[in-house]
Amino acid sequence: MYDYLVIGGGIVGLSTALSIRQRYPNATLAIVEKEKEWASHQTGRNSGVIHSGIYYKPGSLKATLAKRGSESIVRFCQENNIAHDVCGKVIVAVDETEKGNLNHLYERGLENGLDVQKLTKEELKEVEPHVNGIGGIRVPSTGIVNYKKVTEKLAEILSNQEVDLFQGTRVTNIEESLDEAVVDTSKGTYKAKYIINCAGLQSDRIARLADIYTDLKIVPFRGEYFELKKEKSHLVKNLIYPVPNPDFPFLGVHLTRMMDGSIHAGPNAVLSLKREGYHKLSFNPKDALDVLAFEGFWKMAGSNMKEGLKEMGRSFHRKSFVKSLQRLVPEIQEEDVVPTHSGVRAQALLKNGQLVDDFFIIPGKRSIHVCNAPSPAATASLEIGKIIAGKVPSPTRKMIRLS
Numbered sequence: 001m002y003d004y005l006v007i008g009g010g011i012v013g014l015s016t017a018l019s020i021r022q023r024y025p026n027a028t029l030a031i032v033e034k035e036k037e038w039a040s041h042q043t044g045r046n047s048g049v050i051h052s053g054i055y056y057k058p059g060s061l062k063a064t065l066a067k068r069g070s071e072s073i074v075r076f077c078q079e080n081n082i083a084h085d086v087c088g089k090v091i092v093a094v095d096e097t098e099k100g101n102l103n104h105l106y107e108r109g110l111e112n113g114l115d116v117q118k119l120t121k122e123e124l125k126e127v128e129p130h131v132n133g134i135g136g137i138r139v140p141s142t143g144i145v146n147y148k149k150v151t152e153k154l155a156e157i158l159s160n161q162e163v164d165l166f167q168g169t170r171v172t173n174i175e176e177s178l179d180e181a182v183v184d185t186s187k188g189t190y191k192a193k194y195i196i197n198c199a200g201l202q203s204d205r206i207a208r209l210a211d212i213y214t215d216l217k218i219v220p221f222r223g224e225y226f227e228l229k230k231e232k233s234h235l236v237k238n239l240i241y242p243v244p245n246p247d248f249p250f251l252g253v254h255l256t257r258m259m260d261g262s263i264h265a266g267p268n269a270v271l272s273l274k275r276e277g278y279h280k281l282s283f284n285p286k287d288a289l290d291v292l293a294f295e296g297f298w299k300m301a302g303s304n305m306k307e308g309l310k311e312m313g314r315s316f317h318r319k320s321f322v323k324s325l326q327r328l329v330p331e332i333q334e335e336d337v338v339p340t341h342s343g344v345r346a347q348a349l350l351k352n353g354q355l356v357d358d359f360f361i362i363p364g365k366r367s368i369h370v371c372n373a374p375s376p377a378a379t380a381s382l383e384i385g386k387i388i389a390g391k392v393p394s395p396t397r398k399m400i401r402l403s
Contacts, residue, residue, distance in 0.1 A: 001028075001180065001191040001192060001193065002028045002029060002030045002164075002190065002191070002192040002193070003024070003027035003028045003029060003192065003193050003194065003395035004017075004020050004024075004027060004028075004029045004030075004192060004193070004194050004195070004196065004392065004395070005029075005030050005031075005032065005181070005183060005190055005192035005194075005195045005196070006020075006029070006030070006031045006032070006195075006196045006198060007031075007032055007171055007183070007195060007196065007197050007198060007199050007206055008031075008033065008197065008198035008199040008200055008203075009031060009032075009033025009035065009038045009039070009040075009151075009155075009165075009167065010038070010039055010040075010041065010042060010043040010044075010151065010198065010200050011039060011043040011147055011150060011151045011154070011377075011378050011381040012043075012198045012200070012370060012373050012377055012378075012381050012384055012385070013031060013033070013196075013198035013199075014031065014038065014151055014154035014155055014158065015154060015381040015382045015384060015385035016196055016198055016370075016384070016385040016388045016389065017029060017031050017154075017158055017163060017385075018154055018157065018158060018382075018385060019382070019385035019386045019388065019389035020196075020385075020388075020389045020392065021158065021161055021163060022389070023389045023390075024394065024395055026395075027395045028164075028395075029158075029163045029164070030163065030164040030165070030166060030190065030192070031158070031163065031164070031165050031166065032166045032169040032171060032183070032185060032190070033165075033166065033167050033168075033169065034168070034169060034170040034171070034186075034202075035167065035168065036167050036168045037167070038148070038151045038152055038154075038155050038167070039147065039148040039151040039152070041200055041201055041276060041343075041344065042200050042201065042343060042344070042345065042346060042374075042377075042378075043147050043148060043151055043378055044147065044148040044151070045278070045341060045342065045343030045344070046147060046343055046375065046378060047225070047254075047256045047258075047264060047266075047267070048144050048145055048146055048147060048256070048258055048259060049089075049142065049143070049144060049239065049256060049379070050070050050073055050074065050084070050086070050141075050142060050143035050144060050145055050379050051066050051069075051070060051142065051375065051376035051379040051380075052066065052067065052070055052109075052114055052139045052141045052142045053065075053066030053067040053070065053112050053114065053376065054091075054105060054108060054109040054112060054114055054116065054137075054139055055105070055108070055244065055251070056112070056376075057108075057357070057358075058108065058111040058112055060357070060358050061358050061359045061387075062357075062358050062359060062376060062380070063112050065359070065376075065380035065383040065384060065387070066376040066379050066380050067112060067113060067114065068380070068383045069376065069379045069380035069381065069382060069383040069384075070141055070142075070143070070379055072382045072383060073145065073150070073379060073381070073382060074086060074143065076150065076153075076382060077145060077150065080153050080157075082145065082146075082149055082150060082153060083145070083146070083149075083259055084143055084144065084145040084259070085143055085144050085145075085259070086140075086141065086142070086143035087142070087143055087144060087238040087239065087257070088127075088138055088139060088140040088141070088142055088143075088238060088239070089138070089139050089142040089238060089239030089240070089241060090119065090124060090127055090128055090131065090136045090137065090138050090139075090238075090239070090240055090241070091105060091136055091137045091139065091241045091242070091243060092124065092128075092131055092132075092133035092135075092136045092240060092241065092242060092243070092328055093133055093134055093135050093136060093243050094132055094133050094134065094242070094243075094327050094328070095134060096134065098243040099134070099135065101243045101244070101246060102135065102136070102137060102243050105137060105243065105244075106118055106137050109137065109139065114139065114141060115140055115141065116137055116138070116139055117137065117138045117140070118135070118136075118137060119135060119136040119137065119138055120135055121133060121134050121135055123136075124136045127237070127238075128236070128237055128238070128240055129237075130234075130235045130236070130329050130331055131240055131328060131329055132326075132327065132328060132329065132330050133328075142239060144239070144256070144257060144258065144259055145259065146258075146259050147378045166185075166187065168186075168187070169185045169186060169187045170185060170186040171183055171184070171185050171199075171206060171209065172184045172185060172186060172209075173209055174195070174206070174209040174210040174367070176210055176211070176364060176365045176366045176367060177365075177366070178365070178366075179193075179366075180192065180193060180366065181193070181194065181195045181210075181366040181367060183195060192366075193366065193395060194366055194367065194368075194392050194393065194395075195210075195366065195367045195368075196367070196368050196370075196388060196392065197210070197367060197368065197369040197370060197371075198370050198373075200346050200373070201218060201220060201275045201276060201344060201346040202218075202275065203218060203346065203369060203370060203371045203372075203373075204216060204217055204218045204348070204371055205218075206369065207362060207364075207369040207371055210364050210367050210369070211364075212362055212364050212367075212369055214362065214371075215296070215350055215351040215352075216348050216349070216350055216356065216360070216371055216372070217290070217291075217294050217296065217297075217348070217349055218275070218346045218347070218348055218349075218371075219271070219291055219294070219296075219297055219300075219347050219348075219349045220271070220272040220274070220275045220276075220277070220287070220291075220344045220345070220346060220347070221269045221270065221271060221272060221344065221345045221347055222269075222270050222271075222272040222277060222278070222282075222315075222342055222343070222344050222345075223266060223267025223268060223269055223270075223342060223343050223344070223345060224266055224267055224268055224270070224280075224315060224339070224342040225264045225265060225266035225267055225339075225340045225341055225342060225343075226264070226265045226266060226318075226321065226337040226338060226339055226340060227262055227263065227264050227265070227337065227338055227339075227340040228255075228262070228263040228264075228265065228332070228336055228337055229336050229337070229338065230262075232263075232331075232332065232336045233261065233262065233263045235263070235329050235331055235332060236255045236257060236263045236329065237257070238257050239254070239255065239256050239257060240254060240255040240328050240329065241254040241255075242254060242327065242328060245307065252324070253265060253266055253267070253268060253314070253321070253324040253325060254266075254328075255325065255328060255329065264340060265321075265325050265332075265337060266321075267342070267343065268311045268314045268315055268321065269311050269345070270308075270311050270312055270315045271291065271308075272287075272344050273287060273288040273291070274287045274288070275287045275344065275346075276344060277344060278341075278342045278343070278344065279342070280315060280316070294349070294351075295351055295353075296349045296350055296351045296352060296353050296354075297349060297353075298353075299352060299353025300349055300353040300354070300355065302353075303353065318334060318337070319334055321337075322334045322336075322337060325337070345374050345375070346372075346373075346374060347372075347374055348360055348371055348372035348374075356372045358372070359372055359373055359377070359380075359384065360372035360373075361387075361388070361391070363391070368388060368391055368392060370384070370388065
């Protein structure tokens, strides 16, 4: 029997295991991951941005942990010789209608304790010479990193600390009692005093296996990216973001320099009919029914219909996607971009149609379930791990039945 069993081999799962190992160095610990590689889904398919926390409501877990996480992930990279770059980013207002939201974002950045700087049109051009904007905000603490490499380093560290790592191991059932949790998998049964669910896109289903029922469901949104052709990469120096639409829950199409020097544009945000569906026509009957039979989805879709249709258009019509980019960098032409990777964001949605806006953690009898950890979870992963490690009981602590 293990003291702790972590389900999920993304950056949040491995960061959580590291924090538990540091807190309880003598505990026995294992990680099970259904894929054959670490970081196969959200962690390995994002834009690689080290977020500052500027967008998030002051006092929220997202705001607090993004700011702390942006510092701790950089320290981790420095200590482990992982390539990264704290290059900063600009958020650009392209016309007067966006000035109010830009100013609000600037004030929010100050409330969140960030070193943010207002930029005039001329100052904006000095930072990003090809950008189109009447003003902007510079966020110096934003950076870039390859999160898959960070996760692989975490796995190496954990392996060296005698943590058992099981890949290609799918969880099929969970039985919790007062004294233990029994986890059935595709490769056998494991017992643990406590389990931690960090299964990302499958987190709500893992929670249900442990008889945790809420009105929350994971709804998958695919984000598709284009890449600028190499001869056009000079048009973007670092990271260029639009002022986000306050009526839409995603940040909008932006331009990001990756660690290999390539420039990626995106993502859009379109409903995926497969939880791990990375192509436009990806479809899984169970996953599709899960979403389309959920009343919360239709309530959310109704209130976001206009923007949702625009996102669908950008998915199937490259010209529409490029028009979004041209608002930021007018020199980009349709022939300058080629399709590249896509990712799927696990977004928790409630029955009333409201998106769960913050990280969401649910306790069980012998378990804890991380059921909403979208962006900036990769940035905040080491800090999320510390929070979870602080919530799990000591391996020597006895559970007491309350009556």
